[in-house]
Amino acid sequence: MKLLINKANPGLIAPVFLIGCLLLLNGILRAQDSTMVEQPEAPAKVKPVKNTFQSVWISDNQTVMVPVKGTMEMDIMHRFGTWNNGYEDFWGFFAPSNIRIGMSYVPINKLNVGIGFTKTTAAVIPQGTTSSVSGPLWDLGLKYSLITQTKGKYPVSVSYYFNGSYNTMKDPDHDVYRYNSDRLAFFNQILIARKITDKLSVQVAPSLSHHNVVNGYYTKLNDSTLEINPSMEFNHFALALSARYKLTDVTSLTINYDQPLTRHATSNPNPSLSFGIEFNTSSHSFQLFFTNFYFLNAAINNMYNTNNPFEYTDHSTNDPATPADESTKVKGGRFLIGFNITRLWNY
Amino acid sequence: MKKKSVMIIAFFFAGALIFSLTTGFKSLQDNKPWPVPDNYKNMKNPVASNATSIAEGKTLYSTHCKSCHGAKGLGDGNKAAQLKTEAGDFSKSDFQSQTDGALFYKTSEGRDDMPNFKKKIPDAEERWSLVNFLRTFKK
Secondary structure, three states: OOEEEEOOOOOOHHHHHHHHHHHHHHHHHHHHHHHHHOOOOOOOOOOEOOOOOOOOEEOOEEOOOOOOOOEEEEEEEEEEEEHHHHHHHOOOOOOOOEEEEEEEEEEEOOEEEEEEEEOOOHHHOOOOOOOOOOOOEEEEEEEEEEEOOEOOOEOOEEEEEEEEEEEOOOOOOOOOOOOHHHHEEEEEEEEEEEEOOOOEEEEEEEEEEEEOEEEEEEEEOOOOOEEEEEOOOOEEEEEEEEEEEEOOOOEEEEEEEEEEOOOOOOOOOOOEEEEEEEEEOOOEEEEEEEEOOOOOOHHHHHHHOOOOOOOEEEOOOOOOOOOOOOOEEEOOOOOEEEEEEEEEEEO | OHHHHHHHHHHHHHHHHHHHHHHHHHHHHOOOOOOOOHHHHOOOOOOOOOHHHHHHHHHHHHHHOHHHHOOOOOOOOOOHHHOOOOOOOOOOHHHHOOOHHHHHHHHHHOEOOEOOOOOOOOOHHHHHHHHHHHHHHOO
């Protein structure tokens, strides 16, 4: 039987510490910059690099980009089913799909705030629970550009991204969530990107996902004592690597790889590989790609991805469900088609 | 009776065709003057026209302008037909004879179908680079 284990402390300490460190780093770098400006023979004005990426999204990840002040953006995101059933469900097109609609706005320079809702909330519920769409998952996002790549000053652009989500799935008897705070999940990411040439940009983004509740399992120690253990860690570290190569001024190829870093007792998530094409116009960005991520929420994707890009043999012996001498072959190639459409307005 | 219906339909389509052609013709004739304030007209382009600036201008043009004004600035972009006003031919002398300041003003402020690009391209130097790129359409 699976149990839900909740943690009393909501786990906001790590993100707050992270933001504090980043702001401090930003302050130090700016302080260094101001001393440079005071020098009498300042070099000719060097402008920060622009358009490291042309959209705030690169498949399932955020990019370092924060649009110009006054930009309002609408996101329409879609993930179809995996292509493995072939013609039967038309390579996933007719399989149950996932949808996210989001709106974001840049009220002050360098800060993007947004809200969105996502259809599928199935990932965090225990096995055997029926409905996956009885209430959307709401998310609040925030991205702040700390440093912008500038020749002779900053070799990279750095942004901090936070996303907090609340699962509104129906649970009147508290079978799934004992406390309302169990419905919360948090995602923190530092985005570090460099525009290497006009055509090629790369990004490295370490992240920390925190879930207030995880599934658990119990071991019967004797007739009257049960030991309950969480099946996964509450915090999950991951690393995302992304790149964009411009074919023309408005068309680019994109690639992402998301590697889980935290080792859990059971149910270790799979990495994700995505690759696709991006088209940009004055007011839109269209991205069409293959990916392994289905959930349209970074914290859930990173911690609960069951689709595997590559076939591998799982030798893990710490899974209580698997005997120590048994290894399982995990099928790879579970890709699904996804698209992101963004519409921009400038006010 | 049947013949009469056919005649009515034929007249209706002929009328619609003539109406659309005349209104289309009228809108193309509707090339009203676009006055430029003197301070803009005499403004000096602060961005030197070099390869970097022209490349920057080309990227901006491809993203923001090409769909109406066309790849070669002939006013034949794929959205041009939907416009109420003429997209203009940037290769002609009546366009190229305008000062950089006048082109900068029109690009920045916009009018009718032409959007205001001050918010979308907030960096004035980028809009000047766009003007430098528009000069490459000269024949």
